[in-house]
Amino acid sequence: MSTESIRDLNDAHIINTYGPRKLALTRGEGAVLWDADGREYLDFFAGIAVCNLGHAHPGVTTAIQEQAGKLLHCSNLYYIEPQTKLAELLCAVSFADKWFFCNSGAEANEAAIKLARRFWSQQGTPKPEIITAEQSFHGRTMATVTATGQPKYHEGFEAMLPGFHYVPYNNVAALEAAITPQVGAILLEPIQGEGGVRVPDVDYLKQVRAVCDKHDILLILDEVQTGLGRTGTLFAHTQSGITPDIMTLAKGLANGVPMGAMGCTERAATGFSVGSHASTFGGNPLSSAAALATLNALLAPGFQDATNEISEYLFEKLNTFAGDCASVVEVRGKGLMIGIEFKETVGPLVGALQESGVICGPAGPNVLRFLPPLIITTEQVDKVMSILTTCVGALKW
Numbered sequence: 001m002s003t004e005s006i007r008d009l010n011d012a013h014i015i016n017t018y019g020p021r022k023l024a025l026t027r028g029e030g031a032v033l034w035d036a037d038g039r040e041y042l043d044f045f046a047g048i049a050v051c052n053l054g055h056a057h058p059g060v061t062t063a064i065q066e067q068a069g070k071l072l073h074c075s076n077l078y079y080i081e082p083q084t085k086l087a088e089l090l091c092a093v094s095f096a097d098k099w100f101f102c103n104s105g106a107e108a109n110e111a112a113i114k115l116a117r118r119f120w121s122q123q124g125t126p127k128p129e130i131i132t133a134e135q136s137f138h139g140r141t142m143a144t145v146t147a148t149g150q151p152k153y154h155e156g157f158e159a160m161l162p163g164f165h166y167v168p169y170n171n172v173a174a175l176e177a178a179i180t181p182q183v184g185a186i187l188l189e190p191i192q193g194e195g196g197v198r199v200p201d202v203d204y205l206k207q208v209r210a211v212c213d214k215h216d217i218l219l220i221l222d223e224v225q226t227g228l229g230r231t232g233t234l235f236a237h238t239q240s241g242i243t244p245d246i247m248t249l250a251k252g253l254a255n256g257v258p259m260g261a262m263g264c265t266e267r268a269a270t271g272f273s274v275g276s277h278a279s280t281f282g283g284n285p286l287s288s289a290a291a292l293a294t295l296n297a298l299l300a301p302g303f304q305d306a307t308n309e310i311s312e313y314l315f316e317k318l319n320t321f322a323g324d325c326a327s328v329v330e331v332r333g334k335g336l337m338i339g340i341e342f343k344e345t346v347g348p349l350v351g352a353l354q355e356s357g358v359i360c361g362p363a364g365p366n367v368l369r370f371l372p373p374l375i376i377t378t379e380q381v382d383k384v385m386s387i388l389t390t391c392v393g394a395l396k397w
């Protein structure tokens with residue numbers, strides 16, 4: 001089918017929540033994508049930080065094919081071997097002692113919110129209130145959109161869930177001032193993604209952890225976007241030398257197969273008991289096999305080092321570019337989660353880059369966001385930088 005006929009079919013039958021688009025992508029390999037009309041693109045967005053290993057990764061493809069030929073699904077009424085292996089590996093490489101599997105980032109955060117509330121209820125000291133940050137993004141279910149500290153996502157969906165409070169991000173004093181005996185959890189992103197690729201001060205998470213310890217509050221870190229090698233380490237929080245009580249993962253976990261997970265300490269895990277939470281699809285044989293293959297590839301010797309080398313190379317190029325372009329306000333981010341803030345609205349630039357064969361996206365009105373697969377090469381970086389320079393020049397920025 002041509003792009004045009006796919007668009008017509010879309011507009012006739014799909015609820016218009018995503019707005020008009022230009023491309024229909026049909027095939028990928030590594031960091032290269034092709035559209036329905038056969039045009040080639042360099043992928044610097046990875047389906048919003050999902051395809052960290054690139055497209056059609058042989059290890060993940062084989063794992064999916066093999067599992068599909070054995071058993072796709074059986075529900076959690078039965079033990080699931082790939083799910084148990086995945087949980088064992090996730091425990092080995094993180095602070096977490098126990099895991100719960102679901103199908104998306106919103107669901108992982110939903111599970112974390114429910115666990116925190118039920119934990120304090122089980123302790124006999126209910127503390128249902130949760131503090132989150134302004135400009136945060138935690139998902140689109142009622143609980144997670146309430147947790148999301150951006151009024152534009154609440155509009156029209158009132159009444160929001162009770163018990164959520166918002167504080168400015170990267171401000172420990174404001175956080176501490178918002179604490180009452182009713183607050184049982186603090187939910188934060190280690191780096192804010194959708195909110196504009198905002199990197200907090202180096203000691204922010206450490207101070208937040210100290211506040212949580214002082215007031216006996218559960219720290220929930222939403223690593224849905226920052227996790228799985230995206231920011232220079234497998235999980236972003238390890239760079240702050242702290243551990244949360246609960247962590248959520250999704251996006252990059254199964255390299256494109258829908259998958260979410262919530263990991264927590266042994267203590268926090270006591271908040272759930274038989275029957276308190278469940279998911280029909282969560283951690284099913286297919287998504288677990290895909291996640292296990294993905295995680296094994298991310299953990300392969302030298303993989304993260306190579307990612308960090310290419311990140312350093314890309315930042316170097318971007319800083320040089322920023323020095324030559326008067327409309328760049330700031331280049332920020334970590335690893336391959338990068339925001340380039342411009343004085344202008346970046347919509348036209350995203351469009352121009354796409355026209356020229358580079359796929360990336362915005363993070364708020366003025367920030368261009370790069371989330372490439374972690375396997376990009378220096379040649380691909382050079383090509384994107386040259387196209388970026390041309391596009392910005394053509395816009396006379």
Ligand SMILES: *Cc1c(COP(=O)(O)O)cnc(C)c1O
Nearest residue numbers: 104105106137138139193224225
């Ligand atoms: C994308 C995202 C979510 C929501 O994930 P979905 O899979 O779209 O539900 C939650 N938190 C963060 C930080 C995200 O980037």
